[in-house]
Amino acid sequence: MDYVFSNRFAALQPSIIREILKASSGQNVIPFSAGNPAVETFPAQAIRSFTQTILEENPVAALQYGITEGYEPLRQVLKKQLQESHNAGRESDELIIVSGAQQGIELACKVLCNEGDAIICESPSFIGSLNSFRSAGARLVGVPMEPDGLNIEQLEHALKTEKNVKLLYLIPSFQNPTGITTSLEKRKAIYELARKYGVLILEDNPYGELRFKGEDIPTIKSLDDEGLVIYVGSFSKILSPGLRLGFVLAPSEVVQKMVVAKQGEDVHTAMLPQLLAYKFMTEYDYEGHIKLIREVYRRKSELMINSLEQYMDSSITFTHPDGGLFLWCDLPADRPMLEYCKQAAAKGVAVVPGTAFLIDTQEPCNSFRLNYSTPSDEQIVEGIKILGTV
Amino acid sequence: MDYVFSNRFAALQPSIIREILKASSGQNVIPFSAGNPAVETFPAQAIRSFTQTILEENPVAALQYGITEGYEPLRQVLKKQLQESHNAGRESDELIIVSGAQQGIELACKVLCNEGDAIICESPSFIGSLNSFRSAGARLVGVPMEPDGLNIEQLEHALKTEKNVKLLYLIPSFQNPTGITTSLEKRKAIYELARKYGVLILEDNPYGELRFKGEDIPTIKSLDDEGLVIYVGSFSKILSPGLRLGFVLAPSEVVQKMVVAKQGEDVHTAMLPQLLAYKFMTEYDYEGHIKLIREVYRRKSELMINSLEQYMDSSITFTHPDGGLFLWCDLPADRPMLEYCKQAAAKGVAVVPGTAFLIDTQEPCNSFRLNYSTPSDEQIVEGIKILGTV
Structure with missing residues (x-):
C-alpha cells in the first residue's frame, strides 16, 4: 500500500x-x-494526597465524562486569580481548560487561520508552536528579537505589508528560546499596533510565574480592554507537565469556537488533573x-x-x-x-x-x-x- | 472588535x-x-490504590513530560494484547497512545485528508466523529445501515464514483447510534472493497469489549494483512472516560505522521492515566x-x-x-x-x-x-x- x-x-x-x-x-x-x-x-507529596482525597470523596467527577469547557470550579478559581493577581480578563472574556498550553495555541490557530494566512512571530521562537502553525498550513512571518522584545519598526512593517495576518504570536516573559523579557513599553506599543491593524495577539505565558529577578511586568492581556488578546497559561511549570493542563483566557466569541474545535479533538481535558489543579490552587500554599x-x-x-x-x-x-x-x-x-x-x-x-x-x-x-x-x-x-x- | x-x-x-x-x-x-x-x-477502588502506588513508587514518570508515542510499557502490553486476543497488528503496524479515541479519529483525518476530500461513513454514525471530520473540511458520503452493517452495493458505488475518497469510517461492533453489529461476511466484503479501491479503513471500536450476547466477531483489523486498517480503541468504556485515554494501531507510516500531528496538538497524553491503564492491564483482574x-x-x-x-x-x-x-x-x-x-x-x-x-x-x-x-x-x-x- x-x-x-x-x-x-x-x-x-x-x-x-x-x-x-x-x-x-x-x-x-x-x-x-x-x-x-x-x-x-x-509537589509530589501534595499531588499524592490530593489525588487520594479526590478519588475517595468524588470518584465520579474524576472518572466520568466532563464538559469541553473544563471543570467549572477550576475555571472559576482561575478567572478570579487572573483578575485579582494580573488584572487580566474583562466581562467579554471567557476561559477554557485545555490539555496543555500547546493545545491552546493550536486551537487558536485552527479557529482563526485558513491555509496560507500569516502569523507574525518573534524570531527565534518556541519550536513547538512554530511546528504546530506550520502543520496547520499557516505562513510564518518572523520579526527579529532585541534585548527588550521584538523590533517594533519591523513589526509595524510586517503588519502593514503582509496579507491576511491573523495572529501575532508572542512569549513576552522569559521567552523560549532566548530568555528575553519584553519591556512594558514594547508591550504597550505591540498592543497599540495590534489594535491599529486589527490583529489578534496570542500571548503565550508558560513561564510567567517563574520570575527570580527584578520586578513583575504586566501581561499584555492586562492591557486588553478591546478584546484583542488570547492569553494562554500552563500548569506545566508550576505543578507538573505530565498532567497536560493549561488554559486560555480570551474573548468569549473566540473561546466558543475553541470549544467546538476541542470537542472534535479530545472532547475534554482529563478530569483528574483538573480536580488536582483545583485543590492545588485552593488548598495548597500556592504562593x-x-x-x-x-x-x-x-x-x-x-x-x-x-x-x-x-x-x-x-x-x-x-x-x-x-x-x-x-x-x-x-x-x-x-x-x-x-x-x-x-x-x-x-x-x-x-x-x-x-x-x-x-x-x-x-x-x-x-x-x-x-x-x-x-x-x-x-x-x-x-x-x-x-x-x-x- | x-x-x-x-x-x-x-x-x-x-x-x-x-x-x-x-x-x-x-x-x-x-x-x-x-x-x-x-x-x-x-473500578474506582483499584484506580485509587494504583494511583497511590504510582505516585509513591514512580512520581517522576507520572509527573514529568513523556514522549508523544505514549508510555512505552503500556504500548507494549496493548500491542501484545491486541495480537494475542484479537490477532490484530502485523510487523508493519505501530501503536500510539492518544487522549481518547476521539483524538485518534481526528488525527487520522488530519494526516490523510485535504479539505474537500471524501470520507465514506455509515449513515447514521457517531456525531462526534462526523463533526470532527466536518470541521476538518472533509466531504462526508453516507452509506445506509442495514441490520447486518452497511449496504455493500452502495458502498461499492460510492467507492467507484466519489472523488478523492481517503477514508472509510466504520464502527463495526454495537454501532453508535444504532447498536448494529456488522456481520463477519460484510466485514470481509468491506475489507476486500477497500483493498480493491485502495482506500484506508478507519475502524472505531470503543465498545468492542462490551458484548453481552452472542459470539465475538473478529475485528476488521484482524483481517488486515495489507496495511489498510487504522484501528482505534478506547479505555473510556472499560476503565473510565474521564481519564481521556485511547490508542491507535495502524501501519507504521500512518502512525509516524500521527505522532507529528499529535505533537502539535497536546505534545503527549497525560501520564498518570497511562501509568494507571498499564497497572490496570497487568495487575488487575482485567477479564x-x-x-x-x-x-x-x-x-x-x-x-x-x-x-x-x-x-x-x-x-x-x-x-x-x-x-x-x-x-x-x-x-x-x-x-x-x-x-x-x-x-x-x-x-x-x-x-x-x-x-x-x-x-x-x-x-x-x-x-x-x-x-x-x-x-x-x-x-x-x-x-x-x-x-x-x-
Whole structure:
C-alpha cells in the first residue's frame, strides 16, 4: 500500500536538528538541550494526597465524562486569580481548560487561520508552536528579537505589508528560546499596533510565574480592554507537565469556537488533573510553592551564568534571563555553530542549535540554546566546563 | 472588535438538535440522550490504590513530560494484547497512545485528508466523529445501515464514483447510534472493497469489549494483512472516560505522521492515566472486570427492551443490540419524529433525534437513539413508560 498523506503532512520531513538531538539523547549526555522543569519543583507529596482525597470523596467527577469547557470550579478559581493577581480578563472574556498550553495555541490557530494566512512571530521562537502553525498550513512571518522584545519598526512593517495576518504570536516573559523579557513599553506599543491593524495577539505565558529577578511586568492581556488578546497559561511549570493542563483566557466569541474545535479533538481535558489543579490552587500554599520554584531556578541560572563566565571564551556572549528556563548563547560570527553543537554532542553535552527556533530556518544563525532546569547542579558546572573546551 | 474565523469554523452553527438536548438536560430529566458509561462499572477502588502506588513508587514518570508515542510499557502490553486476543497488528503496524479515541479519529483525518476530500461513513454514525471530520473540511458520503452493517452495493458505488475518497469510517461492533453489529461476511466484503479501491479503513471500536450476547466477531483489523486498517480503541468504556485515554494501531507510516500531528496538538497524553491503564492491564483482574461490565449492560439493555415491549405501541420498532450502550427506535412513517422528541423532553425524558447522526442532516428521519448505560434501572422503566404515553 502506498500511503498518500494530506498535503500539510506529506511535506513534513525529519529535520537535521532533530537528528542532532537524537544523537545527543543518550544516557550519559548532559541535557542542556531539554526543556523539562526540575523534578524537585513537583509537589509530589501534595499531588499524592490530593489525588487520594479526590478519588475517595468524588470518584465520579474524576472518572466520568466532563464538559469541553473544563471543570467549572477550576475555571472559576482561575478567572478570579487572573483578575485579582494580573488584572487580566474583562466581562467579554471567557476561559477554557485545555490539555496543555500547546493545545491552546493550536486551537487558536485552527479557529482563526485558513491555509496560507500569516502569523507574525518573534524570531527565534518556541519550536513547538512554530511546528504546530506550520502543520496547520499557516505562513510564518518572523520579526527579529532585541534585548527588550521584538523590533517594533519591523513589526509595524510586517503588519502593514503582509496579507491576511491573523495572529501575532508572542512569549513576552522569559521567552523560549532566548530568555528575553519584553519591556512594558514594547508591550504597550505591540498592543497599540495590534489594535491599529486589527490583529489578534496570542500571548503565550508558560513561564510567567517563574520570575527570580527584578520586578513583575504586566501581561499584555492586562492591557486588553478591546478584546484583542488570547492569553494562554500552563500548569506545566508550576505543578507538573505530565498532567497536560493549561488554559486560555480570551474573548468569549473566540473561546466558543475553541470549544467546538476541542470537542472534535479530545472532547475534554482529563478530569483528574483538573480536580488536582483545583485543590492545588485552593488548598495548597500556592504562593509558597511558587517562591520555592523561583528559588530553584534562580540558583540554577546563577550557577550556569557563573560557570559560563568562568569557563567560556569571552567572545561567546549570552543572555541573562530574569526568569524561566533558558538562556541563549551567541558564538562569534566566524565560528560555525552547527559544527560547534556537533562537537559538543560528541563530548557528551547536548545543546539545541539556534536554527531550530528560526522562522526561516535557512537564515544564518550563530546561536544555541541552553537549559538549566533539567540538568543537576553538578551537570551544569561539568557541562559548561566541557563546552568551554569545544 | 469583529472576529473573523477560519472558513471551517466560521460556518459552524449551533444545531437545532443541540438546542433540544440543552432543553432536556435539567436535573430531573431521565437521560436516555446521554452516552456515559454506567458509574458502577468504574473500578474506582483499584484506580485509587494504583494511583497511590504510582505516585509513591514512580512520581517522576507520572509527573514529568513523556514522549508523544505514549508510555512505552503500556504500548507494549496493548500491542501484545491486541495480537494475542484479537490477532490484530502485523510487523508493519505501530501503536500510539492518544487522549481518547476521539483524538485518534481526528488525527487520522488530519494526516490523510485535504479539505474537500471524501470520507465514506455509515449513515447514521457517531456525531462526534462526523463533526470532527466536518470541521476538518472533509466531504462526508453516507452509506445506509442495514441490520447486518452497511449496504455493500452502495458502498461499492460510492467507492467507484466519489472523488478523492481517503477514508472509510466504520464502527463495526454495537454501532453508535444504532447498536448494529456488522456481520463477519460484510466485514470481509468491506475489507476486500477497500483493498480493491485502495482506500484506508478507519475502524472505531470503543465498545468492542462490551458484548453481552452472542459470539465475538473478529475485528476488521484482524483481517488486515495489507496495511489498510487504522484501528482505534478506547479505555473510556472499560476503565473510565474521564481519564481521556485511547490508542491507535495502524501501519507504521500512518502512525509516524500521527505522532507529528499529535505533537502539535497536546505534545503527549497525560501520564498518570497511562501509568494507571498499564497497572490496570497487568495487575488487575482485567477479564473479570470486563465480565462484570458486560453483566451490567446485559441487565440494563434487557430491562430497556422489556420495558419497550411492555409500554410502547407495537408500531414502534427498535434494534436488539448484542453489546454496547445504545439502541435505535423507528417511529411509524406518519409520526413526526422531532415533534415526538420535543414532547418527550417536555415530559422529562431526553432522547436524541436520529437526524443528529445522519450524514445529510436534511434527509427525512423517523428514528431516535436511546441509551441504557447512563440512567438508573428505575429511570429506565419510568422513562420508557413515559415515552409510551407520548
